Amino acid sequence: MLKMNLSHFEAAILFALLTSAVLGVVTKRTDRERMRYGLQCFGYFVAALFGLSWLMYLGHG
């Protein structure tokens, strides 16, 4: 089987993308709301990813 070597960033983005898709599908009632919520979740994931990355970088000293 193929073996993948992803960076932290790539793995976290893939996780965010797939999780946002599922959260969008199972949460809202119309397709428009689902798409909007999925994109919103993805945006929050990415914002948290960058925020925590900077926090760890700055906290490391």
Add this chain to the structure above:
Amino acid sequence: MAETQVISAEPRPPAGKWIPAVALAWLIPGGGHFLLGRPGRGGVLFGSVALMFLLGLMMRGAMFQPQSGDILTTVIYVGGFIGDLASGIFYLLSVWLGYSQADVAGHVHDYGTKFLVGAGLLNVLAMVDAFEIATRRKD
């Protein structure tokens, strides 16, 4: 004088209505939605869970085996095992086909382990959604 408020519980839906959908949703991610006539949403759920599980395998993630000991060990290993098992056919196939990866150090393996559990947890969300659709709590 204090008033007593009676809250009537929602009647429990008949098991025959939701068990087939939820069981199929566990075995084949998105399958419950296909059974209930929601192929578009079923397809997205199947694709997302399948891709996350496949990425977990390709990153050589480890499968959890239930272990007991102190409370933290029990929660992590039993919880992880349930998370892995929730992927349904993907978990069963990978075990039957002999996938076995030791828990080794490294961020890629670690992400792989989390992706395998994450796929199962996403499927739990899909199962709950299938239950709500089957019992007409949701479209």
